[in-house]
Structures are given as structure tokens and as C-alpha cells.
Amino acid sequence: xxxxxVKKGPxxxxxMTLSVLALIIVAACSKVEGGMIHATRGxxxxxxxxxxxxxxxxxxxxxxxxxxxxxxxxxxPGVDPHLFKAxxxxxxxxxxxxxxxxxxxxxxxxxxxxxxxxxxxxYTVPVSKDIDQALLRSGADINGTQFDxxxxxxxxxxxxxxxxxxxxxxxxxxxxxELYRQNAEAYIEELNALDAEIKDKxxxxxxxxxxxxxxxxxxxxxxxxxxxxxxxxQGISTAAEYxxxxxxxxxxxxxxxxxxxxxxxxxxxxxxxEAVIAGAKEKGHAVIIGxxxxxxxxxxxxxxxxxxxxxxxxxxxxxxxxxx
Numbered sequence: 001x002x003x004x005x006v007k008k009g010p011x012x013x014x015x016m017t018l019s020v021l022a023l024i025i026v027a028a029c030s031k032v033e034g035g036m037i038h039a040t041r042g043x044x045x046x047x048x049x050x051x052x053x054x055x056x057x058x059x060x061x062x063x064x065x066x067x068x069x070x071x072x073x074x075x076x077p078g079v080d081p082h083l084f085k086a087x088x089x090x091x092x093x094x095x096x097x098x099x100x101x102x103x104x105x106x107x108x109x110x111x112x113x114x115x116x117x118x119x120x121x122x123y124t125v126p127v128s129k130d131i132d133q134a135l136l137r138s139g140a141d142i143n144g145t146q147f148d149x150x151x152x153x154x155x156x157x158x159x160x161x162x163x164x165x166x167x168x169x170x171x172x173x174x175x176x177x178e179l180y181r182q183n184a185e186a187y188i189e190e191l192n193a194l195d196a197e198i199k200d201k202x203x204x205x206x207x208x209x210x211x212x213x214x215x216x217x218x219x220x221x222x223x224x225x226x227x228x229x230x231x232x233x234q235g236i237s238t239a240a241e242y243x244x245x246x247x248x249x250x251x252x253x254x255x256x257x258x259x260x261x262x263x264x265x266x267x268x269x270x271x272x273x274e275a276v277i278a279g280a281k282e283k284g285h286a287v288i289i290g291x292x293x294x295x296x297x298x299x300x301x302x303x304x305x306x307x308x309x310x311x312x313x314x315x316x317x318x319x320x321x322x323x324x
Contacts, residue, residue: 048173051097053108053115054081055298056152057127057161059308061101063187064165068176072097077300080267082109094118099172101165104128105139107149107296125168127161137220150295152308153222155195159188194309195225201316202226205324211259212319213250215268218295233272247272251279254287261290261322267297290322 050071052058058073065071074090075081081103086094091114094100102108102115104126118124128151135157139145151157166184170177202210210228212219217232233250254262254276262277264270273289280287293315299305305314 048169049096049098051093051100053084053102053111054296055306056308056311057101057103059298060127060158060162061165061169063308064162064180064183065169066179066183068173068179069169075297077297077303077306078266079297081107081296084108084111086111086114097122099123099125099168101125101127101168103149103151105136105147105149105151106145123168123172125164127164130164131157131160137224148217148220150218150221153219153312154225155191155198155312156225157221158308159191162188162191190309194312198226198312198316201320202228204320209260209323211257211323213254213259213262214293214295215263215265215270215273216295218265219293233276234268247275247279251276251283254280255283255285258285259287261288263290263293263319263322265293265295266299267295288322291318293318 048065048069050058050061050065050069051074052061052071053074055073055075055077058071061069062071072093074086074093075084094114095118100115100118100122102111102124105128106112108115115124115126128149131151133147136151137148139147139149151161162184166180169180173180205228212223212228212230214230214232216234217230219228219230219232222228223230231250231253233246253259262273264273270289277287277289294305294311298307298311299314305311
């Protein structure tokens with residue numbers, strides 16, 4: 001058998017050398033994290049290309065990444081993340097990105113499996129990953145969701161998400177870690193001021209009137225953090241269908257408790273809430289739509305709700321004006 005061995009020529013030796021060099025370069029530009037290999041930023045890369053699933057997450061990454069990132073939000077304003085289905089173009093955006101940030105906690109519904117698989121070969125991070133599970137609301141739902149994913153409605157939990165983004169960017173791009181730390185520190189200061197502002201505004205509503213009725217149960221964290229009873233016609237996910245019994249139960253609650261206003265959401269069709277209002281009217285109780293709230297999506301550019309902070313501020317002002 002030894003006589004059948006072929007000696008390696010110059011071309012074969014060159015190919016082997018190039019292969020070894022390629023492996024060395026990959027190893028030098030990568031790090032193992034949680035059993036997965038993640039590429040780190042190379043010196044030649046000018047801007048980090050980031051894809052975020054929702055507008056809220058995209059805004060968070062932009063605030064902390066600053067000039068070092070270019071962020072694309074996969075979901076446009078008004079899109080419901082619970083029902084979102086990725087197109088081939090969306091898959092291509094995810095594949096080309098250097099980093100991907102998403103909500104986690106099953107916020108992205110059917111996309112969750114795609115995002116988890118993507119994490120095997122690139123930085124793909126749920127911004128909710130560092131939140132203490134004891135602080136999360138139960139997500140018992142028709143879809144079997146373990147936790148409520150709407151963490152951004154408690155500003156303190158969104159501060160935790162900001163820390164996750166900061167640390168992830170710093171790990172990927174250690175040369176600019178101090179910049180990310182400074183940006184995060186400044187932004188968290190703004191978020192703490194927003195948290196205090198919300199508490200002051202909610203205090204303008206009489207305690208008996210602090211009932212927030214919305215199209216789906218997205219505002220549970222908001223209610224827990226700022227002292228409001230929250231009710232939604234649909235469950236935590238809009239994928240959970242509502243029926244005539246849900247409509248009649250909510251209608252009866254409004255009538256019995258003399259609730260004067262309910263709210264529609266920018267990412268949920270208003271038809272269901274209009275049915276509740278009509279039912280209450282038939283029973284002699286007038287209910288108005290107190291305004292449109294942004295729940296799972298930011299507003300369009302120029303809407304006054306196109307960043308996380310302006311979105312939260314819009315919601316709070318709308319709620320207070322209708323209920324105080």
C-alpha cells in the first residue's frame with residue numbers, strides 16, 4: 001500500500017497552507033460563546049450592520065451603538081410582531097447582518113425558531129435575556145408562552161435590555177467598548193427620568209379611574225409598574241383568538257364599573273373594540289375610544305412616537321388625558 005501513496009506536489013502543499021491560514025484567521029476573528037462561534041468585528045469593518053426585529057429594539061441599539069452601527073428594523077411601523085412572517089428578503093437581511101437583536105420570550109412568534117438557529121453562527125441576542133425571571137409576568141396563553149414578552153412597558157426592565165445591548169456591542173467590538181458604555185449611561189439616565197415622569201403623570205388620574213382597557217393584553221408590565229388595572233380583549237399574543245364571550249364579558253365589566261374610555265392599538269385592527277363599545281351602548285353606558293396607543297410597534301417617522309421614549313410619552317399622555 002505504501003507504494004501507492006502519491007507525493008504531495010507544490011500545488012497541493014499551497015492549498016493545504018491556505019486552508020490552515022483560513023482556519024487561523026477565522027479563529028482569530030471569532031470567539032466561542034455558549035458553545036457557538038461568533039465573529040468579532042474586524043479592523044477593516046467601518047460600520048456594524050445590525051438587524052433588529054421591532055422598532056423599539058432598533059431604536060435601543062441605535063441609541064447605544066451611535067455612529068458605529070447601522071440598524072435596520074425588520075418590522076415596519078404598525079406591524080404586529082406576534083403574527084409576523086419573515087419573507088425571503090427578510091431572511092437575506094438577517095443573513096447579511098453582522099449582529100441581530102430580537103425581543104425573545106416568544107415575542108416574534110413563528111420567527112423564534114429562525115432566530116434561535118441563526119444564533120449558531122452569528123451574534124443573535126434576545127434583549128430580554130438578562131432580566132431576572134422573577135420580574136417577568138406569566139405568559140400563560142393559548143400559544144403556551146411562558147412569559148409576557150412586552151417588557152418595554154416597564155421602563156426599568158427596558159433599562160436592563162439597554163445593558164444587554166451595551167455588553168453585546170462591547171463584546172463584538174471591544175475597541176469601542178467605552179463609547180458604548182458612555183452612550184448607554186447617558187441613555188439610561190434619560191430612561192430613569194422617563195420612569196419618574198410616568199409616575200407623576202399617572203398620579204393625575206383618580207385612583208378609581210386607573211383602569212386601562214386595550215385591544216390585547218400588552219400593557220401588563222405598565223400596569224404593574226405604574227399602578228393601573230389593565231384589561232385586554234385578546235390575550236398576550238394577538239395570535240390568540242377572541243370570541244363573543246370575551247366581547248360580552250368586557251362589555252359587562254365596562255358597564256358595571258362605569259369605565260368611560262377604552263383604547264385601540266396601532267398594530268391591532270379596531271373592529272373588536274368597536275364591538276365592545278357598541279355592546280355597552282346597547283346597555284345604556286357610553287364608552288369612547290380614548291385614543292390610539294402604540295403597543296407592539298413604534299409610530300411612523302414624524303408621528304411623535306417614532307422613538308421608544310416619544311412612544312411611551314405619547315401613550316402616557318393619551319391615557320391620562322382620557323381618564324383623568
